[in-house]
Amino acid sequence: MSCLVRILVTGAAGFIGSTVTDRLLADGHSVVGVDDLSTGRLANLTAAAADPRFSFEQLDVTSPELLALADRVRPEVVAHLAAQIDVRVSVADPLRDARQNVLGTINVLEASRLAGTSKVIHTSSGGSIYGSPARLPVDETAPVAPESPYAAGKAAGELYLNVYRATHGLASTALALANVYGPRQDPHGEAGVVAIFGTAMLAGRPAKIFGDGTASRDYVFVGDVAEAFARVLPVDAAAGSRLNIGTGVETSVRELHSRIAAIIGAPDTPLRAPARPGELARIALAVGLAERLVGWRPEVDLDAGLARTVAWLRRQTVAAA
Incomplete structure (x- = not known):
């Protein structure tokens, strides 16, 4: 594989996908973005669209049309x-979750195989696949123990990576992401607590905490995630491995609220609501393997990342006014 490669990015119009796309283009690669725009936004691809090395196709990754697209594009790497x-x-x-996350992943792998792709980079979920581990931060040797259909689907995706590597010789790396936050995160859905808290506070509304506020997560900045994708592009980079991509630091939901409130200058007085099913009490990811295999480590600490995210949210608020 040459140093500069042709990459197909699924979910390219999403929060993480568009950030990864921008990073790959900045590195000089050619990118074909795929997204069904059910949750992704074309506005996230404004910068990419101005680059002649970028093109976009609107389609669902579960569609048979993905195979035809991959056959036409012949990507050297697929970032899923x-x-x-x-x-x-x-x-x-x-x-619904299994159709998108399990069948969609199988379709991506099959399209990659038929197109002669050298490597697939799969987005797994370090924040959920380990369940409730006995020790934190948890490393990649811990057993996979899903406690939600979402986690089960992400774990199944990794199993299919193994199948395609063993059966077809398709190289792969799974990036098990912690809770990703940063600019472009959607504040209007149910996921993305940083964007949800920040948007509510900027609008002068109280944010809502589910449960008693002690639930903890490992928050990793989206720019650091894009760096991880860039580092595992080569076929032999962490081939056959799962790499945790996080910070190793636990932050409770209550503490997160306080930090965002301090940056915005908003009251630190959240509303309370009952805990929701399927959500873990605690998680944090050990990231030593990523540093050893590809030299990756998180560079943006939480306060700096939150400040950058709040600044972006402020700009969106002004633009919408």
């Missing part, structure tokens, strides 16, 4: 980010 991302949706409608 398209997904149903909400744990609560997966609990309410596990069939």
Whole structure:
């Protein structure tokens, strides 16, 4: 594989997918973005669309049309980010979740195989696939123990990576992401607590905490995630491995609220609501393997990342006014 490659990015119009797309283009690669625009936004691809090395196709990754597209494009690498991302949706409608996250991943792998793709980079979920581990931060040797349909679907995707590697020789790396936040995160859905809290506070509304506020997450900045994708592009980079992509630091939901309120200058007085099914009490990811194999480590600490995210949310508020 040459240093500069042709990459197909699924979920390219999403929050993470568009950030990864921008990073790959900045590195000089050619990118074909795919998104069904059910949750992704073309506005996220404004910068990419101005680059002659970028093109976009609107389609669902479960569609047979993906095979024809891959056959035409012949990507050297596929970065698979398209997904149903909400744990609560997966609990309410596990069939929908499986269609998107399991069948969609199989379709991506099959399209990659038939197109002669060298490597697939799969987006897994370090924030959910380990369930409730006995020790934190959890590393990649811990057993996979899903506690939601969403987590089960992400774990199944990794199993299919193994099948395609063993059966067809298709190289792959799974990036098990912690809770990703940053500019472009959607504040209007159920996922993305940083954007939800920030948007509510900027509008002068109280934000809502589900449960007693002690639930903890490992929050990783989206720019650091894009760096991880860039580092695993080569076929032999962490081939056959799952890499945790997080910070190793737990932050409770209550503390997160306080930090965002301090940045905005808003009251630190959240509303309370009952805890929701399928959500874990605690998680944080050990990331030593990513550093050892590809030299990746998180660079943006939480306060700096929150400040950058709030600044972006402010700009969206002004633009919408």
